[in-house]
Amino acid sequence: MAKASPESAGPEGTNEALARVWGAPSLPDWHARVLGRSLGPASDKAVRQARDLINAAARLMRRLDAEELTMQNIAAEAGVSVRVLYRHFEGKDDLLVALIEESQIVFARLIEKAAAGIDDPLERLGEALYFATAEAAQHTDQNFSRAMARFTVQTSVTSPDQVSAAHRPVILVLAAMVEDAMQSGQIEVGDSEVAASNLWDVYEAHQRNLHLGNSLSPRPASGELIRFCLLGLGSHIPPGWEKKLGQRNRGRATAAS
Numbered sequence: 523m524a525k526a527s528p529e530s531a532g533p534e535g536t537n538e539a540l541a542r543v544w545g546a547p548s549l550p551d552w553h554a555r556v557l558g559r560s561l562g563p564a565s566d567k568a569v570r571q572a573r574d575l576i577n578a579a580a581r582l583m584r585r586l587d588a589e590e591l592t593m594q595n596i597a598a599e600a601g602v603s604v605r606v607l608y609r610h611f612e613g614k615d616d617l618l619v620a621l622i623e624e625s626q627i628v629f630a631r632l633i634e635k636a637a638a639g640i641d642d643p644l645e646r647l648g649e650a651l652y653f654a655t656a657e658a659a660q661h662t663d664q665n666f667s668r669a670m671a672r673f674t675v676q677t678s679v680t681s682p683d684q685v686s687a688a689h690r691p692v693i694l695v696l697a698a699m700v701e702d703a704m705q706s707g708q709i710e711v712g713d714s715e716v717a718a719s720n721l722w723d724v725y726e727a728h729q730r731n732l733h734l735g736n737s738l739s740p741r742p743a744s745g746e747l748i749r750f751c752l753l754g755l756g757s758h759i760p761p762g763w764e765k766k767l768g769q770r771n772r773g774r775a776t777a778a779s
Contacts, residue, residue: 552620630691643702652767656744671733710756
């Protein structure tokens with residue numbers, strides 16, 4: 523999926539980003555799972571080793587096909603034995619869920635950054651969706667995105683509750699933006715978290731078609747998808763409104779260069 527890998531933000535930045543997401547836990551769930559398998563004085567070392575293994579998996583996903591991502595390869599990349607890997611993670615899917623948790627925290631922070639400083643609530647939501655569907659690919663490797671799309675589908679079957687919880691940082695960021703747009707009267711009033719979850723479902727379908735094979739012909743452009751979503755939330759955007767999305771961040775990039 524078009525999400526930045528955990529290494530692109532680093533552990534400190536990741537935890538700070540998570541702390542800013544309303545209602546999210548202070549640490550990703552994999553911390554608790556790893557600590558539950560470790561003993562007192564060894565707990566800090568366990569978390570460091572687990573994070574090294576997560577980052578090793580992320581590096582390999584940029585270089586290898588998804589089928590080549592094995593526990594043996596991950597352990598070798600991290601410079602530890604397979605036995606150490608299994609000490610921290612029950613299996614490959616457990617490690618992949620941890621990677622998804624970390625990537626979602628980074629993704630939530632990038633969405634917030636993309637929409638920061640926009641006063642109009644509906645425009646802020648539109649820019650967040652535009653970043654997620656069109657611009658986020660610039661922040662991550664495409665091989666990593668394809669592998670993440672595949673592994674998210676896989677772990678959604680084997681560990682549905684954990685994967686659902688992993689998405690929560692992004693859904694809460696979107697829910698806050700939806701709530702602001704509801705309060706401003708720009709979209710219909712309702713349950714903002716349900717609305718954000720529906721937006722996420724549309725995004726996930728978009729990413730699966732983008733990275734795992736297009737079942738839609740032709741695939742809708744990002745602007746068309748966003749217009750569909752906002753109209754579905756009860757907005758009254760004029761024709762062509764979505765075409766201005768992304769201009770602000772493209773202007774920032776041009777100025778920076």
